[in-house]
């Protein structure tokens with residue numbers, strides 16, 4: 090062999106070796122809306138989760154991004170960025186310039202690229218890298234982001250059924266095991282729906298958790314049947330937690346405190362409310378303004394309103410109680426609020442804590458680690474999938490310990506040995 094070849098090969102190999110040895114395994118991710126960190130306590134009753142954990146890791150809790158609402162955290166999870174850096178800062182947003190609204194759920198204007206283009210989610214980056222991503226009910230998978238859509242998107246519908254979930258699990262395992270997809274992502278809403286309706290400590294939420302556990306048993310059986318234990322990494326995570334609210338006692342009615350005709354636009358109600366005061370009234374309206382903490386990483390978002398109200402835990406902000414759509418009018422007696430749980434509060438509030446679990450060949454087994462943050466997951470997913478992460482706000486050191494590292498080091502040592510051998514063979518004089 091010529092030394093010219095050696096000059097070419099060696100630097101290439103050294104480059105490969107010195108860079109992180111890239112793992113690349115298929116990934117199945119589950120986004121479980123509103124699954125609070127402690128819902129998985131009492132594993133005895135949850136054989137599905139228990140089985141996953143036997144082959145995987147969990148953490149004490151995962152700190153959601155502020156505001157602890159769905160869309161902001163869906164995007165922090167998939168971009169690794171703080172809300173103010175990906176600009177998806179609410180479930181309800183308003184663009185002052187175009188006068189367009191982003192509204193949670195199914196709504197044409199919410200699909201405009203402007204809400205989504207603030208950062209690039211993992212599925213787009215993976216697609217750009219010629220990996221195929223299949224998504225099931227995942228909010229936003231139908232949107233073209235930076236010119237890209239996932240290879241497959243089962244569009245979001247309100248509160249998919251258990252049958253929808255198990256169907257998605259089977260479909261995902263099929264395309265991942267056949268190599269048709271490299272990543273699959275499944276969204277599940279029921280836990281959040283029951284949490285809002287009945288409160289986090291209700292039997293209804295418990296039932297929903299047990300139902301999800303059944304689906305996890307289906308998942309584990311599918312993984313075994315398809316011989317995927319040593320091939321597939323599975324991630325389960327939520328966007329935020331849930332806390333009990335008492336509407337009868339703890340509603341802040343804005344129209345009792347400010348003249349609502351001084352407000353040109355109000356978005357959302359609940360723990361976080363965005364207000365755009367009339368330009369002429371800004372001073373008057375914001376006299377009670379408090380600085381919110383730096384650690385929210387929120388203010389820099391391009392759709393953030395001049396005035397954002399954040400309620401103390403358990404409190405609910407509305408223009409007026411009567412304008413809330415969540416009242417049940419019994420034939421006799423006064424109207425009763427029928428929502429008993431909410432989220433969106435300060436992300437350090439214990440009840441807002443999200444959960445995380447990962448199982449598969451790239452993760453340690455039967456390990457419970459310390460807390461991580463929502464923005465940390467992105468790097469972890471990129472690493473196991475073999476995608477180069479984009480600049481983000483996640484901490485590698487918080488999640489590195491979750492990886493088994495076994496395959497990585499074998500690969501690295503193998504590579505070193507190979508390059509040493511090659512060097513011996515190729516160096517002129519040998």
Ligand SMILES: *[C@@H]1O[C@H](CO)[C@@H](O)[C@H](O)[C@H]1NC(C)=O
Nearest residue numbers: 243249250251252253254256
């Ligand atoms: C989801 O489930 C509902 C009810 O179980 C069913 O009607 C619907 O067809 C399912 N959607 C898909 C895409 O399978």
Ligand SMILES: *[C@@H]1O[C@H](CO)[C@@H](O)[C@H](O)[C@H]1NC(C)=O
Nearest residue numbers: 347348349350351352367370
């Ligand atoms: C609220 O503002 C409007 C318009 O600025 C004004 O006409 C009205 O008197 C105000 N109401 C109160 C109670 O101050």
Ligand SMILES: *[C@@H]1O[C@H](CO)[C@@H](O)[C@H](O)[C@H]1NC(C)=O
Nearest residue numbers: 411412413416417418423424
């Ligand atoms: C129930 O009563 C409230 C007033 O107490 C009213 O605003 C609301 O529209 C009623 N809701 C229904 C479903 O009738």
Ligand SMILES: *[C@@H]1O[C@H](CO)[C@@H](O)[C@H](O)[C@H]1NC(C)=O
Nearest residue numbers: 170171174386479480481482
């Ligand atoms: C988050 O990451 C983005 C992209 O690298 C960066 O521009 C931003 O300054 C980071 N934010 C924080 C709070 O570090």
Ligand SMILES: [Zn+2]
Nearest residue numbers: 123159281285
């Ligand atoms: Zn919710």
